[in-house]
Amino acid sequence: MIILDGKKTSNDIKDEIAKEVDVLLLNGGKKPHLAAILVGDNGASETYVSAKVKACNRVGFNSTLIRLPENVSEEQLIEEISVINQNDDIDGLIVQLPLPNHIDEKKIVNTIEVNKDVDGFHPMNIGNMTLNLPSFIPATPAGIIELLDRYSIDTVGKSCVVIGRSHIVGLPISILMSRNNYPGNSTVTLVHSRSKNIKDICRNADILIVALGKANFVTSDMVKEGVCVIDVGITRIPSDTTKSGWRLVGDVDFQQVSKKSSYITPVPGGVGPMTIAMLLKNTLLASKSKI
Numbered sequence: 547m548i549i550l551d552g553k554k555t556s557n558d559i560k561d562e563i564a565k566e567v568d569v570l571l572l573n574g575g576k577k578p579h580l581a582a583i584l585v586g587d588n589g590a591s592e593t594y595v596s597a598k599v600k601a602c603n604r605v606g607f608n609s610t611l612i613r614l615p616e617n618v619s620e621e622q623l624i625e626e627i628s629v630i631n632q633n634d635d636i637d638g639l640i641v642q643l644p645l646p647n648h649i650d651e652k653k654i655v656n657t658i659e660v661n662k663d664v665d666g667f668h669p670m671n672i673g674n675m676t677l678n679l680p681s682f683i684p685a686t687p688a689g690i691i692e693l694l695d696r697y698s699i700d701t702v703g704k705s706c707v708v709i710g711r712s713h714i715v716g717l718p719i720s721i722l723m724s725r726n727n728y729p730g731n732s733t734v735t736l737v738h739s740r741s742k743n744i745k746d747i748c749r750n751a752d753i754l755i756v757a758l759g760k761a762n763f764v765t766s767d768m769v770k771e772g773v774c775v776i777d778v779g780i781t782r783i784p785s786d787t788t789k790s791g792w793r794l795v796g797d798v799d800f801q802q803v804s805k806k807s808s809y810i811t812p813v814p815g816g817v818g819p820m821t822i823a824m825l826l827k828n829t830l831l832a833s834k835s836k837i
């Protein structure tokens with residue numbers, strides 16, 4: 547069994563990006579610049595955004611964090627986005643999700659300028675990705691694809707089962723895995739909460755991508771020998787052994803499932819760090835496409 551080490555791979559990618567930034571600057575270019583909008587004081591969102599800002603510093607990007615109060619109106623948020631859309635110094639913009647209930651997320655995502663949508667959530671980017679045209683690919687699916695590529699996992703003609711159909715993970719990764727490209731060219735089955743016989747379907751998977759957000763959902767009786775497992779799930783569970791009183795677990799029972807796997811991502815240290823690395827890669831792409 548080989549661990550797909552997202553932490554190490556993401557550090558390799560960050561080193562590569564930092565070198566590219568050095569070359570950009572040597573050639574008289576400017577630092578790539580990522581702006582993030584954070585609404586309210588959701589603890590998890592706060593953690594994710596500060597990790598993104600820290601990652602920008604690590605690779606030599608500029609970053610701008612705009613904090614707005616929980617009760618900001620939809621109009622005010624749209625106005626903030628419009629200002630950034632017109633700011634030529636800012637290459638990429640992310641609005642940290644989830645947003646408060648009174649704000650329509652779809653409307654907000656649609657407001658972000660397509661060429662700055664480094665989260666890749668805008669319908670134009672999703673459409674272009676689906677048609678295999680140049681686009682920003684959502685960071686988590688892009689991170690999964692990058693891991694498969696860097697570990698040279700054979701995906702061609704393989705049976706790939708994806709659990710979950712969210713717009714940010716399950717749906718886009720199912721499209722990418724079925725593309726006529728490497729990594730891809732798999733025969734993809736997408737299952738969700740209304741699917742029947744999930745166990746049987748999973749047992750047929752050569753590659754199993756799990757993104758449903760239920761701790762330890764995939765057990766060893768659900769996988770076949772030699773499966774490659776990508777665990778996207780992140781759930782906090784109470785823990786007596788950590789200072790914080792909680793620890794992170796994935797959607798896969800790692801202890802048992804890893805014994806039958808050829809490759810598996812750990813949680814933490816698998817897909818999570820890859821997501822941030824791919825956001826940086828999209829921002830670099832956004833800055834270069836303006837040159």
Ligand code: NAP
Pocket residue numbers: 686709710711712713714715716737738739740741744757758759760778779780781817818819821
């Ligand atoms: P989501 O929007 O809640 O979607 C969950 C999906 O799982 C839905 O399609 C749902 O089906 C399906 N599902 C729920 N229960 C199921 C069941 N019992 N059997 C089969 N399918 C079931 O979740 P998400 O945003 O994709 O996130 C999923 C997990 O990944 C979460 O733990 C999240 O924290 C984590 N995540 C990690 C990263 C990272 O960087 N590592 C990034 C994003 C998300 P329906 O469509 O029928 O409701």
